[in-house]
Amino acid sequence: MSELQLFTRLLASLGVGLLLGLERERHPAAKAGVRTFALVALLGTLSGMLSQYAASPWVIPAGIVALAAMMAMAYRQVRPDEDPGTTSTVALLICYALGAAIWFGAQQVAVVVALAVAGLLYFKAELDGVTRHLSRRDWMSLFQFAVVSFVVLPVLPDTGLGPMGALNPYRIWLMVALISGLGFVGYLVLRLLGQRRALPLIGLLGGLVSSTAVTLAYARHARSDRAAANASLVVVLTANAVVLAKLAALTALVAPGLLRDLLPLLGGGLVAGLPVPLLLWRRIGEQPETPSLEVSNPSEMRVALGFAALYAGMLLAVGWLHQAAGVSGVYAIALLSGLTDIDAIALSAFHLANAGSLAPQEAARAIMLAYLASICLKFSITWGVAGWGFARQAALGYASVLAGIGAGLLALR
Numbered sequence: 001m002s003e004l005q006l007f008t009r010l011l012a013s014l015g016v017g018l019l020l021g022l023e024r025e026r027h028p029a030a031k032a033g034v035r036t037f038a039l040v041a042l043l044g045t046l047s048g049m050l051s052q053y054a055a056s057p058w059v060i061p062a063g064i065v066a067l068a069a070m071m072a073m074a075y076r077q078v079r080p081d082e083d084p085g086t087t088s089t090v091a092l093l094i095c096y097a098l099g100a101a102i103w104f105g106a107q108q109v110a111v112v113v114a115l116a117v118a119g120l121l122y123f124k125a126e127l128d129g130v131t132r133h134l135s136r137r138d139w140m141s142l143f144q145f146a147v148v149s150f151v152v153l154p155v156l157p158d159t160g161l162g163p164m165g166a167l168n169p170y171r172i173w174l175m176v177a178l179i180s181g182l183g184f185v186g187y188l189v190l191r192l193l194g195q196r197r198a199l200p201l202i203g204l205l206g207g208l209v210s211s212t213a214v215t216l217a218y219a220r221h222a223r224s225d226r227a228a229a230n231a232s233l234v235v236v237l238t239a240n241a242v243v244l245a246k247l248a249a250l251t252a253l254v255a256p257g258l259l260r261d262l263l264p265l266l267g268g269g270l271v272a273g274l275p276v277p278l279l280l281w282r283r284i285g286e287q288p289e290t291p292s293l294e295v296s297n298p299s300e301m302r303v304a305l306g307f308a309a310l311y312a313g314m315l316l317a318v319g320w321l322h323q324a325a326g327v328s329g330v331y332a333i334a335l336l337s338g339l340t341d342i343d344a345i346a347l348s349a350f351h352l353a354n355a356g357s358l359a360p361q362e363a364a365r366a367i368m369l370a371y372l373a374s375i376c377l378k379f380s381i382t383w384g385v386a387g388w389g390f391a392r393q394a395a396l397g398y399a400s401v402l403a404g405i406g407a408g409l410l411a412l413r
Contacts, residue, residue: 010045012107013099016114017041020095023121024088037095040067044099052103060100067096091121149177167312175254175347176308200281203238208246214239215378219385229390230280237277237397240378244270244401247346247367255350261364264408269371272404276397314344315351322352327362334366338373345370368405375402 021037043063051059071089094117098110158170206214218232244266251262314337321329330349337345349366352358358366375398383391 006049009102009107010042012111013041013045013102014038016098016102016110017095019114019118020091020121023118024091037092040092040095041099041102043067044096044101045103046099047096048100048103051100063100064093064096067093087121091117145177149173153177167315171351172308172312172315175311200234200238200277203235203277204242206235207239207242211239211243211374212378212381215381216385219382219390222386222390229386229393230284232386233390233393233397234277234281234284236378236382236394237273237280240375240398241270241273241277241401243342243371243374244273247342247371250343250346251350254347255354255363258350258353258360258363261360262367264411265364265368265405266408268404268406268408268411269401270404272407273397273401276400310341311344311347314348318345318348318352319357322357327358330358330362330366331369334369335373338370339377342367342370342374371405372402 017038017040018034020041021034024037025033044060047060047063051057068089071092094113098114101110153170153173156170156173157168159168161167161169203214215236218235222229222232248259248263248266248270251258251266314333317333318330321333325332330352334345334349337348346367349358349363353360353363379391379395379398382394
């Protein structure tokens with residue numbers, strides 16, 4: 001190894017130690033600060049170097065034991081009302097291990113882990129809030145879903161079953177985990193924010209969970225409080241536009257080959273649709289009170305199994321109609337599916353496109369037809385619940401999204 005490579009690794013180790021040490025410096029009770037963390041990271045790197053040069057694997061474990069002993073001595077006289085220093089001790093041991101990892105060439109991994117550790121240390125108050133805002137039922141749902149996704153999923157058969165081999169248990173549950181995971185992120189942040197924060201953020205997160213539930217909740221709010229109509233419009237239109245971003249993310253993850261045909265449509269609708277709620281938001285003065293969204297935890301087993309059944313049924317229906325009526329059958333069921341769950345038809349279209357049974361342009365049209373049906377449903381909800389005045393204003397936002405999609409369609413020709 002050249003001297004330049006040696007100094008590069010030492011500097012990377014020093015940077016990791018300074019990053020973690022700067023965060024710990026914020027806590028007066030911590031026995032280790034910037035200098036200690038920087039030195040410990042360098043110690044880890046030098047221990048890795050000595051371990052390699054001396055061909056002795058015991059150098060690194062010996063350093064860990066010595067470091068733990070020193071921290072134990074530093075905190076042995078802590079009073080009962082003081083911080084026992086457990087977090088700082090663990091962070092210091094991780095810093096040492098990252099320094100050793102840098103010596104063995106894992107600089108990028110070490111930097112990413114250091115950033116993650118610094119985030120965990122810095123956002124202590126926010127993470128403590130998770131336990132207060134999530135109910136016992138939420139935690140149970142999350143644990144159940146994690147067991148099924150990370151323990152059961154790997155052993156599910158990855159082969160086509162049932163009529164036309166359309167049902168692949170492994171891939172079906174993988175898609176359920178993806179959709180539920182995206183939804184749970186939005187659900188978790190909504191619970192932590194208490195649904196009383198900036199309106200566009202509520203629309204964004206609500207759109208990840210259920211844009212239909214958002215539309216229904218805020219249409220009711222507009223009906224009961226006419227003064228908050230603009231605030232409700234901001235949330236409803238933002239949630240509707242976020243569906244396009246969610247579809248783009250799903251396309252990139254599940255069927256990247258469709259991005260060329262779908263991205264101009266999704267991007268055009270998003271670019272044209274977002275300015276309307278943002279302009280409305282800028283016109284709103286004092287932040288109004290917002291209603292609580294009545295949405296289910298997407299990781300709840302009942303919800304996940306319901307989506308799995310819907311997705312499996314959609315795969316069968318789309319496969320059968322594609323054989324019986326060709327692409328027109330897929331378009332027909334896409335329109336119907338948009339009235340219930342756009343994610344299911346999107347994933348079904350991805351499945352057919354990946355298998356070569358549906359051309360990319362046909363899959364893109366099917367997804368856009370489902371989105372059009374979804375917009376029609378939401379317009380009906382706003383009209384039926386909040387009245388024609390609110391629905392007419394929402395229609396302007398919906399029309400801007402459709403105009404953007406139309407512009408993207410023209411760009412593809």
